Amino acid sequence: MKIRYCWRCRMDVPMLDSEEGKIASKLLAEGFQESKRLKKHVPENFKKLLDYYNGLxxxxxxxxxxxxxxxxxxxxxxxxxxxKPYRTETATFCPKCGNKRKG
Ligand SMILES: [Zn+2]
Ligand SMILES: [Zn+2]
Structure with a gap:
């Protein structure tokens, strides 16, 4: 886990590294299964994911x-x-300060 700036939230947020991301993706998938089973998409179905993220x-x-x-x-x-992080792995400039990325 690392605090990084999120372009969508427009603030610093805790982001998950690849190992944590794997676990979170699995819990996310379980949440979607739960939504399917209950035929409703509510945040409670993702409680395991939220607990994992918040605990971390x-x-x-x-x-x-x-x-x-x-x-x-x-x-x-x-x-x-x-x-601030570049928006993608291949971005060539920074939207925040306009800095051109060094090759
Ligand atoms: Zn965000
Ligand atoms: Zn920048």
């Missing part, structure tokens, strides 16, 4: 959709200039 991060996240995009490997490395 000390956060009190209640929205499973937010966790789905808080995986470190969805984003690029940090910008050399301002430290």
């Amino acid at each position: 991060t000390g956060f009190e996240e209640t929205n499973p959709n937010a966790i789905m995009h808080h995986f470190i490997n969805l984003y690029g490395p940090d910008c050399e200039n301002c430290g």
